[in-house]
Amino acid sequence: MALKICPDFLKYVKKPKTVVTVTGTNGKTTTTNMITDALEISGYKVLSNRLGGNIASGIATCLMSGVSLFNRCRYAIAVLEVDERSSLRIYPYVRPDYAICTNLARDSCRRNAHPHYIFDIIDRALPDSTTMILNADDIISSALKKDNDRVYFAIDRQPDDRSEPFNIINDMRICPNCQETLEYEYVRYNHIGAVRCPKCGLRSPEADFRVKNIDRENALITVWDGEKDSDYPMVSESIFNIYNELTVITFLKTFGVEEESIKKALASVSIVSSRFHSETVCGYNVISTMAKGWIAPACSVVFDFISGLPGKKELVMILEDTEDNITSSENLCYMYDTDFEFLNKPDIENIVVVGVRAKDFLLRLLLAGVDRGRVHCSETVEGMIQYLKLSRGTDVHIIYDLHQMEAYARIRNAVIDRIKEVAGE
Numbered sequence: 001m002a003l004k005i006c007p008d009f010l011k012y013v014k015k016p017k018t019v020v021t022v023t024g025t026n027g028k029t030t031t032t033n034m035i036t037d038a039l040e041i042s043g044y045k046v047l048s049n050r051l052g053g054n055i056a057s058g059i060a061t062c063l064m065s066g067v068s069l070f071n072r073c074r075y076a077i078a079v080l081e082v083d084e085r086s087s088l089r090i091y092p093y094v095r096p097d098y099a100i101c102t103n104l105a106r107d108s109c110r111r112n113a114h115p116h117y118i119f120d121i122i123d124r125a126l127p128d129s130t131t132m133i134l135n136a137d138d139i140i141s142s143a144l145k146k147d148n149d150r151v152y153f154a155i156d157r158q159p160d161d162r163s164e165p166f167n168i169i170n171d172m173r174i175c176p177n178c179q180e181t182l183e184y185e186y187v188r189y190n191h192i193g194a195v196r197c198p199k200c201g202l203r204s205p206e207a208d209f210r211v212k213n214i215d216r217e218n219a220l221i222t223v224w225d226g227e228k229d230s231d232y233p234m235v236s237e238s239i240f241n242i243y244n245e246l247t248v249i250t251f252l253k254t255f256g257v258e259e260e261s262i263k264k265a266l267a268s269v270s271i272v273s274s275r276f277h278s279e280t281v282c283g284y285n286v287i288s289t290m291a292k293g294w295i296a297p298a299c300s301v302v303f304d305f306i307s308g309l310p311g312k313k314e315l316v317m318i319l320e321d322t323e324d325n326i327t328s329s330e331n332l333c334y335m336y337d338t339d340f341e342f343l344n345k346p347d348i349e350n351i352v353v354v355g356v357r358a359k360d361f362l363l364r365l366l367l368a369g370v371d372r373g374r375v376h377c378s379e380t381v382e383g384m385i386q387y388l389k390l391s392r393g394t395d396v397h398i399i400y401d402l403h404q405m406e407a408y409a410r411i412r413n414a415v416i417d418r419i420k421e422v423a424g425e
């Protein structure tokens with residue numbers, strides 16, 4: 001309403017003395033929440049849009065909730081998650097003191113076009129006075145606002161990193177200066193890793209904060225801050241969340257929060273994992289994993305993770321984000337950016353694809369080399385049950401799209417009922 005009455009409302013609403021914004025393709029919500037929690041634990045009164053929207057209207061609502069009737073701001077600091085595509089409508093008015101970009105990678109192409117397009121709008125919209133907090137392992141976003149003050153973070157080479165790009169998607173294959181093919185010192189996923197150009201000498205930036213060691217056994221990460229190593233409690237085991245945690249540490253130390261306060265805050269922060277759920281039914285492991293359909297890197301990560309698990313597997317997938325063929329988009333290009341090749345493994349014995357576009361998934365799986373006899377299609381949840389094999393000792397994985405919670409619940413119930421039937425209970 002405020003934006004309707006006054007389109008440049010964001011310019012006039014009073015902001016806290018310090019404004020921090022968090023943007024990027026992956027991890028911005030987790031990072032925003034962790035920074036807000038940590039600052040609150042350290043005694044700051046924080047204004048945050050954690051429960052609201054991250055586009056202009058959400059930012060307006062959040063800032064408005066922070067002022068009195070006479071436009072006096074009641075907070076010292078704001079931590080705002082900003083949608084990448086809304087940059088031009090937000091940054092010219094909100095003018096952050098610190099802008100954090102977690103990473104930029106290919107997202108849904110029908111919404112975000114291309115990461116270099118997103119880079120361009122963020123780069124144009126941010127003021128020259130903003131201090132940038134950037135990921136040195138991402139050769140794309142690390143180049144944002146190249147003349148601004150900046151602090152970089154990175155994770156040192158880890159044992160499971162690879163030396164050649166292995167995903168279908170790599171948004172940074174050639175040098176932006178001289179167009180030579182880039183070489184990777186190591187690749188973590190997609191284009192995330194350390195890059196060098198053999199011709200002009202372009203390199204990933206030197207990081208100011210580096211994770212040197214990840215100790216999953218004792219749940220600790222060792223961070224080098226330019227002067228010394230310090231151990232921090234590990235908030236989550238996944239590499240994506242270790243990046244998020246490192247981003248939080250980098251910002252808080254740059255902002256001047258005491259190290260002991262940061263450790264205390266991180267020890268009490270928790271990341272809710274609604275994306276992974278494992279249960280045992282009559283001796284069968286049923287594992288559910290949420291994937292963001294339409295977003296190739298997100299699906300590839302899930303496929304890579306599942307294919308790397310030990311033991312025989314049976315997969316039930318619903319990756320369509322809609323259940324009827326009227327609202328289903330015909331734009332299927334993301335499927336060809338997704339590494340279905342990870343599913344071409346002998347221990348993945350059966351794949352049942354559910355949804356109105358099940359046959360498109362079948363075609364994609366065949367192109368990935370998966371044996372035709374191992375794939376079954378069903379347009380409906382009910383029709384899926386007949387294709388379940390449920391051989392003893394095989395884990396059942398259900399992979400579902402974020403927008404298919406209701407269909408997922410029906411699939412899970414049907415799988416559990418069928419297991420009970422097979423087990424004679």
Ligand SMILES: [Zn+2]
Nearest residue numbers: 175178197200
């Ligand atoms: Zn070059």
